[in-house]
Amino acid sequence: EAAMELPPSHYPASRAAALATGYACYRRGSPGRGLALRAVRRARRQDIDDVGHKYHLELVLEDILDKDSTVNCTAEVLYHLGNKNIAPDVQFTIEGELKNTDEADNIFYNRIKTLEKELVAENIPDSHGNVSPEMEPIHLLAWVASGYVIWQNSKENTKFQLAQIKHVKQVKRSDEYLEFDYLILLHEMVSQEIIPWQMRVLWHPQHGVQVTQDSRQPKQASE
Amino acid sequence: TSNMKLILIFSALFGASLCLETFVGHQVLRIKTRNEEEVKKLQLLESLEHLKLDFWINPSTPALPVDVRIPANSVQAVKAFLESYGIEYSILIEDLQVVLDKEKEDMAYSQQRDRSSNSFNYGTYHTLDSIYAELDHLASEYSHIVSKLQIGESYEKRPLYVLKFSTGGSNRPAIWLDAGIHSREWVTQATAIWIAKKIASDYGKSPSITSLLNEMDIFLLTVSNPDGYVFTHTTNRMWRKTRSKNQGSRCVGVDPNRNWDAGFGGPGASSNPCSDSYRGPSANSEVEVKSVVNFIKNHGNIRAFLTLHSYSQLLMYPYGYKCTEPADYAELDALGRAAANSIQSLYGTTFTVGSICTTIYQASGGSIDWSYDYGIKYSFAFELRDTGRYGFLLPTNQIIPTAEETWLGLKKIMEHVRDNLY
Numbered sequence A: 001e002a003a004m005e006l007p008p009s010h011y012p013a014s015r016a017a018a019l020a021t022g023y024a025c026y027r028r029g030s031p032g033r034g035l036a037l038r039a040v041r042r043a044r045r046q047d048i049d050d051v052g053h054k055y056h057l058e059l060v061l062e063d064i065l066d067k068d069s070t071v072n073c074t075a076e077v078l079y080h081l082g083n084k085n086i087a088p089d090v091q092f093t094i095e096g097e098l099k100n101t102d103e104a105d106n107i108f109y110n111r112i113k114t115l116e117k118e119l120v121a122e123n124i125p126d127s128h129g130n131v132s133p134e135m136e137p138i139h140l141l142a143w144v145a146s147g148y149v150i151w152q153n154s155k156e157n158t159k160f161q162l163a164q165i166k167h168v169k170q171v172k173r174s175d176e177y178l179e180f181d182y183l184i185l186l187h188e189m190v191s192q193e194i195i196p197w198q199m200r201v202l203w204h205p206q207h208g209v210q211v212t213q214d215s216r217q218p219k220q221a222s223e
Numbered sequence B: 001t002s003n004m005k006l007i008l009i010f011s012a013l014f015g016a017s018l019c020l021e022t023f024v025g026h027q028v029l030r031i032k033t034r035n036e037e038e039v040k041k042l043q044l045l046e047s048l049e050h051l052k053l054d055f056w057i058n059p060s061t062p063a064l065p066v067d068v069r070i071p072a073n074s075v076q077a078v079k080a081f082l083e084s085y086g087i088e089y090s091i092l093i094e095d096l097q098v099v100l101d102k103e104k105e106d107m108a109y110s111q112q113r114d115r116s117s118n119s120f121n122y123g124t125y126h127t128l129d130s131i132y133a134e135l136d137h138l139a140s141e142y143s144h145i146v147s148k149l150q151i152g153e154s155y156e157k158r159p160l161y162v163l164k165f166s167t168g169g170s171n172r173p174a175i176w177l178d179a180g181i182h183s184r185e186w187v188t189q190a191t192a193i194w195i196a197k198k199i200a201s202d203y204g205k206s207p208s209i210t211s212l213l214n215e216m217d218i219f220l221l222t223v224s225n226p227d228g229y230v231f232t233h234t235t236n237r238m239w240r241k242t243r244s245k246n247q248g249s250r251c252v253g254v255d256p257n258r259n260w261d262a263g264f265g266g267p268g269a270s271s272n273p274c275s276d277s278y279r280g281p282s283a284n285s286e287v288e289v290k291s292v293v294n295f296i297k298n299h300g301n302i303r304a305f306l307t308l309h310s311y312s313q314l315l316m317y318p319y320g321y322k323c324t325e326p327a328d329y330a331e332l333d334a335l336g337r338a339a340a341n342s343i344q345s346l347y348g349t350t351f352t353v354g355s356i357c358t359t360i361y362q363a364s365g366g367s368i369d370w371s372y373d374y375g376i377k378y379s380f381a382f383e384l385r386d387t388g389r390y391g392f393l394l395p396t397n398q399i400i401p402t403a404e405e406t407w408l409g410l411k412k413i414m415e416h417v418r419d420n421l422y
Helices: A011-028 A102-113 A133-153 B002-011 B036-047 B072-084 B096-117 B128-141 B186-202 B207-215 B226-234 B287-299 B329-347 B367-374 B396-419
Strands: A004-006 A035-048 A052-063 A066-080 A089-094 A120-124 A160-171 A178-188 A193-204 A208-216 B027-032 B066-070 B088-093 B146-153 B159-165 B174-179 B217-221 B302-310 B314-317 B352-355 B378-384
Touching: A011 A035, A011 A052, A011 A066, A011 A089, A011 A133, A011 A160, A011 A208, A035 A066, A102 A178, A120 A133, A133 A160, A133 A178, A133 A193, A133 A208, A160 A193, B027 B072, B066 B072, B072 B088, B128 B146, B128 B159, B128 B186, B128 B226, B146 B287, B159 B186, B159 B287, B174 B186, B174 B287, B174 B396, B186 B207, B186 B217, B186 B302, B186 B378, B186 B396, B207 B217, B207 B396, B217 B287, B287 B302, B287 B367, B302 B367, B302 B396, B314 B329, B314 B367, B329 B352, B329 B378, B329 B396, B367 B378, B378 B396
Parallel strands: B174 B217, B174 B302, B302 B378, B314 B352
Antiparallel strands: A004 A035, A035 A052, A052 A066, A066 A089, A120 A160, A160 A178, A178 A193, A193 A208, B027 B066, B027 B088, B146 B159, B159 B217, B314 B378
């Protein structure tokens, strides 16, 4: 089955691109580095009998904290056929080097490790889009971790974005890892729904970001 | 002895301490101590609670002055005390109440000046009341070209206000622009009010706006969904829909951009009242939608229908309810691209251009589909900043840049309409 060229500005390409970006961000991100989609250069789709739809993408990603810093990324996204709750397969390659964030990561790591009381915060950003400088790494960590949730739950007819952190609390640990329990709001573009989602996030400067547990939450009755 | 002196002087004042609200006759003294002895004397003074002395700088070391506020009826006694020990002092404030009164006066004056010279901050998000007050202010300050009309009421009976920009004539061809149909898209209401100010203040200065208003009118609905907007301030920042009650459901609200009579009931809109894209029980069931439809129909000479949403940075033309091209596809696409180029020219912000159905999704019951099928050729929907980093929660420092660039895109379209009146 030959690959069909897709217009990069149409939604099938942009949905697959958003998913690939979320996944790449999860794999490569940290409280000091988040990746976002800048542009879709090229997109093709292959329909594989009895398997699913495979998208071949050429993307440009940007560093959230430094918009002028971009990298090229090629990715393959395979949406599996049928209703099985299998996450899409994603593979990607980033051309070139990503900025080194060791210093920022270590500063954040030490800051949290030496807190007297466990960190607790809510509404990041707030209604006016404000994120305080101290909360920026917490925000970015959620952005990175949400990439996992987005990857796991995406279908060809969904497009997720992190809308807001409703609540975050640090979980005390006896080992070297930092752990946070987040309640986030995901915005699903196609249905326009706002979906609350809880996730446990583990991080260590040398070991990357891991979502160890996550669950979709019911919408509030008052909303 | 000196202590005896103290007791004599101050015992007369004991029990004379009234609890006054005002500071009439209160004095603030600055006392310069030369040695520890003098500091100790002041610390003794400090301990006499019935004097009700208020030390602004407490006695601690001869290196620092001691500032103290003294109630009117203690002033003479304290001065006598200081003089009897040869302790130097100066009067910082002769009468504190006079200073406070002047300060109050200054504040009231500057507040009044603010009100009359308009200090509405366009670079922040405002409550509905604040936006409505600014509409009145604009209509009054620019009354030669701006007037405010009420085109209906929301479900919860809030007025739907439209600003009319006109230099006269009778039922001139007109441009319709609305914002905030989805209440959580805050940058759109903020952009709309900025644009209102821009149009009003640029008339007579900008050749483009001046020639536009000399031939056409502009109607601007800054808050299409006031009930939803208030709800985003009071209860749920992420609220999108209207606040109408749905029969037989505990869920509230209808997606006002699935409620128009264009492919109503088709794909891309939900029949579930709890959904954020619930189309409603029937087309135009929402009074917020019906009011606009009635206005447009009664006016009869609207030539462009432009609507603001956020986010995603898209500039779209019909259709949403079907994926076939509109008859005017070529012209709309070219104009859309020209407008997107204008937007990009300011801050580099890129907008993707295309029909709703191919660019984001198939969605029935949308406003620009209705306006286009009604005969208003130039129908466009904008999705403003950003592309998802902040989404609906766009930081306030991006409001004005967003408004400025969006205005360039809108102007491009309006100029084309002006030059191609059909």
